[in-house]
Amino acid sequence: MYSRALVFMILSSFSALLAAEGLYLQTLKQTEPTEEQLQKSLKTVDEYKKIERRGELEVPPFHKRTAEDDSLGNSFCTTCHLSPPHTKSVRSRTFMNMHTQYIACETCHFRPENVPLNYQWQDTRDGSVVAASTGLFRQTIKLDKKDKAAILAAEKPKNTFLKITPYYQQQAVNLRKDSEFSKQTKAIWQQAKKTPEKVERRALIHAPLTEKGPNCQACHIDKEALLDLAILGADKYQAAKIQNNIVTQFFGRYKEEDQKIRIIDLLK
Numbered sequence: 001m002y003s004r005a006l007v008f009m010i011l012s013s014f015s016a017l018l019a020a021e022g023l024y025l026q027t028l029k030q031t032e033p034t035e036e037q038l039q040k041s042l043k044t045v046d047e048y049k050k051i052e053r054r055g056e057l058e059v060p061p062f063h064k065r066t067a068e069d070d071s072l073g074n075s076f077c078t079t080c081h082l083s084p085p086h087t088k089s090v091r092s093r094t095f096m097n098m099h100t101q102y103i104a105c106e107t108c109h110f111r112p113e114n115v116p117l118n119y120q121w122q123d124t125r126d127g128s129v130v131a132a133s134t135g136l137f138r139q140t141i142k143l144d145k146k147d148k149a150a151i152l153a154a155e156k157p158k159n160t161f162l163k164i165t166p167y168y169q170q171q172a173v174n175l176r177k178d179s180e181f182s183k184q185t186k187a188i189w190q191q192a193k194k195t196p197e198k199v200e201r202r203a204l205i206h207a208p209l210t211e212k213g214p215n216c217q218a219c220h221i222d223k224e225a226l227l228d229l230a231i232l233g234a235d236k237y238q239a240a241k242i243q244n245n246i247v248t249q250f251f252g253r254y255k256e257e258d259q260k261i262r263i264i265d266l267l268k
């Protein structure tokens, strides 16, 4: 009797411990960065400061960098990355930064193979799950022009702290900035110039991440999309609008990194 209770207690405290950790941190704990990843990390840690400074100096007059986005403040990723984070691809950075207002970094950058993830809205301020509803989407519902209340509701600015987040076994995948691991990472990151610990930590953090996010079509299509828009609360009208989006169809035409497409080409 006694020993069975003990085993039960040990098992349940063990699973509680596991449950407190999202899949991303669990994965990090089983990851050993490769030599190649360490070499790359050495280079990026070296160049990190320079990248920051250039960003401040070279602000083209008509493309002022978007103001700092507070809603990303609870994400582990902004321990080091700018908010908003995308700077390199001139073609897509504005769109990707816009998406960070309603989609968590991990939705696009943490997509391990053969792991069944599902997606829910999360309030990133306290990590709680937000019940799905049409009102969470910026995409407006079909409005009755006489329904003033509905029109006002649709025009209300959205809460950018609410983001579509990956879950694994009912547990959010992502790591919060107030976690022990984040605090430790911050301390390591603040060390003077490329210490081996810093290089290793950067390599470890990025080892299970995908360098590029999914292409537009991964979400903006109607079949086998990454996100199930209905489960997230979109009604049929909203889902159809998001899926048949002209901008993403335009992006679908790019086949190479530096290819330029003129509007006229769309008519061909």
Ligand code: HEC
Pocket (backbone or CB within 6 Å): 044, 045, 048, 051, 076, 077, 078, 079, 080, 081, 105, 106, 109, 185, 189, 201, 202, 205, 206, 209, 210, 211, 212
């Ligand atoms: C300890 C600091 C640190 C943290 C925390 C961090 N990054 Fe990075 N990350 C960097 C640096 C430095 C680079 C290289 C310079 C750059 O591309 O901005 C980088 C590069 C990247 C890249 C470009 C591809 C690559 O591997 O070089 C992606 C994508 C990325 N990070 C995503 C993330 C995401 C998502 C998170 C949160 C889960 C995150 N990072 C957390 C420091 C960090």
Ligand code: HEC
Pocket (backbone or CB within 6 Å): 072, 075, 077, 078, 081, 085, 086, 087, 088, 089, 092, 093, 096, 099, 100, 103, 104, 105, 106, 107, 108, 109, 211, 212, 213, 214, 215
């Ligand atoms: C909607 C999907 C999506 C979301 C959400 C997203 N990314 Fe990205 N990210 C991409 C794509 C796609 C690329 C490839 C380059 C590009 O298109 O800008 C990328 C590239 C990057 C890069 C390397 C290129 C660069 O501009 O420096 C970094 C760093 C990065 N992401 C960090 C982040 C962080 C941090 C977050 C969360 C705050 C985040 N991303 C959220 C899709 C996304």
Ligand code: HEC
Pocket (backbone or CB within 6 Å): 092, 095, 096, 099, 102, 103, 107, 108, 136, 137, 138, 139, 213, 214, 215, 216, 217, 218, 219, 220, 226, 227, 241, 242, 245, 247, 248, 251
């Ligand atoms: C991870 C999934 C995902 C990826 C990848 C993604 N999107 Fe989106 N995008 C969404 C969702 C979800 C919405 C709807 C947000 C809302 O209504 O609140 C959206 C909305 C948009 C909108 C606004 C639509 C409207 O009519 O209001 C545009 C434009 C857009 N995306 C363009 C792009 C482009 C361009 C790319 C690729 C470079 C891309 N998206 C990649 C999920 C994604």
